[in-house]
Amino acid sequence: MLGALRLRLLLEWFAIFIMASFVVVAASYWRGASAFDNLFYDQLSAFGRPSADTEILMVTIDEHSLAEIGKWPWPRDIHARAVQTIQQGKPRSILFDILLSEDGDPAGDAALAAAFSAGSPAYLPLHFSTPGNEGRAYDTIPPAPNFAKTVDGIGHVNVEFDGDGIVRRGMLCCDPEDNGRRWPHITELVYRTSGKAMSPAYRRNGNCNQSVLIPYSKRGAFSEVAYADILNGSVPADLIQGRDVIIGATATGLGDNYPVPFGDGGMLSGSEIMANMLGALRRDDFIRPLGTTKSLLLSFLPVWILLIGFLRWRPRVALIASVFLVAVILIGSATALRFNWWFPPGAALLGILFAYPLWGWRRLQAMSDFMASELGDLESEGGMVPIPRTEAATNDLVGRQSTALAGAIDHLRDLRRFVSDTLEHLPDPMFVTDNDGVVTLANDLIEATLERPIVGMELNDLLDDIVVPHERASVSHYLAKRKNYADDPVDPKSEIEFVRFSSKLDRNFVMRTAAIVSDAGEQSGQIHYLADITELSRAQSDREEALQLLSHDMRAPQSAIISLLGDVRNERISKRIEHHARRTMQLAQDFVQIARMGEAEFSGTDILLVDLVRDMADSLWPLARERNIQIEVQDDCDDGFVFAEADTLTRAITNLLDNAIKHSPDGGKIIVTVSRLTDDSNPMLEVTIKDSGSGIDENLLPQLFGRFVTGREGKTRAKGLGLGLAFVKAVADRHGGTVTAKNAEDGGALFQLTLPEAVEPVED
Known part of the structure; x- marks a missing residue:
């Protein structure tokens, strides 16, 4: 809207420029101001007669x-x-x-x-x-x-x-x-x-x-x-x-x-x-009139100066300049007469007297239309904090618009105070920089932390005071990326959303930066928010130590127990001790993998799903043969690929097959089917594993994929305790898929693992 106002004023300025120039030409050639020129000349010539x-x-x-x-x-x-x-x-x-x-x-x-x-x-x-x-x-x-x-x-x-x-x-x-x-x-x-x-x-x-x-x-x-x-x-x-x-x-x-x-x-x-x-x-000492061409140019000059000044000057300056130029014209004409030259000032004065009120009127009209439009838009948009206003009664259009504008300005002041108060009460440090990287606004928290005001500081100097030296480069890299993103936006998922750093005050922060963009799409600065994650970092460090404990310190004693079982003479007790030791190691391993899976970045590759399933079935064949259990793999997906992490997906399918073997009777049969779903808009592949066991307890189904799920002893499933199925659920979520479980109509449990199919990109 502001650009349209500028364009309108520029076009009207150009029209006034043409009209004012024509007025000067007409007054010069057709002596439109000759009465004033003659009167002015007569008055001047009365002084200093020879x-x-x-x-x-x-x-x-x-x-x-x-x-x-x-x-x-x-x-x-x-x-x-x-x-x-x-x-x-x-x-x-x-x-x-x-x-x-x-x-x-x-x-x-x-x-x-x-x-x-x-x-x-x-x-x-x-x-x-x-x-x-x-x-x-x-x-x-x-x-x-x-x-x-x-x-x-x-x-x-x-x-x-x-x-x-x-x-x-x-x-x-x-x-x-x-x-x-x-x-x-x-x-x-x-x-x-x-x-x-x-x-x-x-x-x-x-x-x-x-x-x-x-x-x-x-x-x-x-x-x-x-x-x-x-x-x-x-x-x-x-x-x-x-x-x-x-x-x-x-x-x-x-x-x-x-x-x-x-x-x-x-x-x-x-x-x-x-x-x-x-x-x-x-x-x-005859008085020589200036030629028509010279008089015309001298008449144009003050009018053009005033018109060009209209593009830059404020109204008060324009008024002062108009009065000054009128005085210059009259004094210049009188001075020229003292040197026996006559410059008739009427055409130049007429041009100024024509241009100034016309430009003032058009500018007032344009501003009136602009205010009416902007106030209407502001009213239609509503406010963050609606504040009732009592408008003064007036019959003058400009007076009504001025009253409305004053109310809007008061409203914006209140909104600014609201935003300022909000920023001041943020729980973390925050500051704003302009396009030149100078701090223009900061809340009290960051200034209290640094124990000095930072408004007016350069961003680089401020960061030098906050960030530890060995992490300063990563912060600069992040800011450069965010600046480029503001200039040329790309996929936000591929951008660095935040940067973590340690401060010289022994605190840890997450810094997020966002561009301040006007309604017209022009960037005017950046907001920098520093979230204090010191306590979170300490908790994360403690968590990592716990994971280390589970993955190493707890597994080492269990391994020692297993190695000493050879000295136990009671074979039944030895097997039970070995079973529980290995189960403890497996629980620790599953817990560590689930925890670290949430932190590691996804790094996948194209995998032929049916081959992966066959490999896992072959790896578990010795376990199934001990109980004479048959595993049958069916390929109904026409060699479909998935974009997946090989290690985690292998472990998930292994857990499902191992679970099916455990809960199938001796001499049972497990059917594994790999198929393509055709009833979904997104291409998906599904791995279905059906065993011939007694099924799943109906009370256990809703929380089957939770951690450390337990069920009652009975004819369906034995009491469970572990993270195997929770790991499968975490892998499915990580790959953008799902996993479900139910009892088959003809008996046995039915697990369905659904994964997005890897589709080759279409070339332009």
Whole structure:
């Protein structure tokens, strides 16, 4: 489930990445954030406005001049007188910002043309008519020919409006017909007065129609005089000498005023806009917008950083990073503006403002769905320790889920406490390691045994402190096997389930290790349980000593008794003593074999069962011949094999045949049949031994295969005392078979030993 949540969040992250990138592209190309960009630019440009160029003098056609001279337009001889007066003051240049595209009064035109050429360089504007004739986009309308011949240059005076109608930009060069004649701005021509080369700003402007942002000086910062004052001679010549004079209309009614990015919201005359452009040309401080490609990449960068961070950061870090990136964008844009570069921050901000809430919403929705699913699964699974919870009433989905989650967490805390208490009260040492072999949890018993805390210890160091040196390798081998089993499980029966070792504290332990596997199948560590078997080991040692006593120390005196019977003259007493001595030796031998059979590992081989039965019958033939008893072996199994231990199975069949001989009358017959059972899903072979005796006491049948079973004397069986049949039962169980006994219908006892048939494996 957690993997599905990760996949869902990753897919939704990728979708948000694509959408946020598209928002940035759309805002950059379609100026979706231009209103904010313009507002931010206007506010920033109000700080640190450049000083006005003191070498520029504005001659303004203002309301005062209109009142003194009369209605506009004025006769050109008036302009001629004003230009002549200015020429007498020896200015550096004259920029006459009044369109003279049509011829007027010949005498006035001649006087004005003469005034333009009388002294300092003079420059006139041209304008463009839209739409042009014959399908052209523009018609270029220069000054009348008699003026064009006398002035030093003609340039364009177009202003560029932004989308909000504000004049923030200007073009240093205009090519309205694309690849036609390039018209420099009239202020660029003024800059080149007195033989100067083109301005650095113009030189950098590779695209003729590319605009630059104008760094405006404060309103009214340029020196200016009224046009009427020039005509009446009240302006001293020193005020004009060496300056660039810009003559233009500033009166409101003349229509040459434009909105500019000033906080007061007022208008600025076209001549003052040109004064600002000329000052910027001289200072070379035009603000250059970054290209579209650079602006787009810089707008992508913070959005992509934030989106990539979403994959790693926690919600609080993501929020802090979002605020930080917004501040970086705004501060970066303001800093770039101080170095005369303009980066519009709106697209980047819009991308962040789009990505952050959308990602937060999708992540909240995904987590809400995940919590609902997990809480439902947890509730359906039930708990180890069910704890009733009272949920707070709320109408909000997230609130209800949060309450349910809090209840589930409390429940898990209780379960953790329950598990912790359980581990603490285990009767044996226990500890847990992670995948790196570091102890992460331990109960008090093992720490009390070692007399120090072990959490944080390496597993190898801990085992070095516990295990005696000569058994340390076997413990490491066991742990390596268990680790491989956790990585690549095989048949558990073929694996080492535990390891025994002695500790340095003179204690014996059985160590069992199991992998800790999550619900998703991932291993997170291992549990190590140390069962203290010190007392059991001592009992086992005592048992082994008892077996040694039975197998050697008790048999030796019995053998000595038998060897001394030759000196006993009473033959009847000698035979009875020998019989009981040999029976005592047989009891000791059977007991030892039964006890050790349970400890030894099964080591079998394929045996032809009927041949084994025949061999045992032949070995007992001398005993049967003494009493004229016939043993008949019948093969009905078609030479079936069993996977068996030859020694123990031989002894078991011998015990059954010997028992049949003992309880058959003289001259009797024993029938041994080896057959295959066909009514079982698993192939089995059965050895049936039927004697011709008086049968088995019905009261003895239920416990016939127990140890030291006794029966009453009678016509059926004599009183028995021994382990022969108990040994047969142990052999049958060890081979995965069964042994039963009953009385035959026609008399005699019937024993049935059933064993699994050895089947050859089917090749793939």
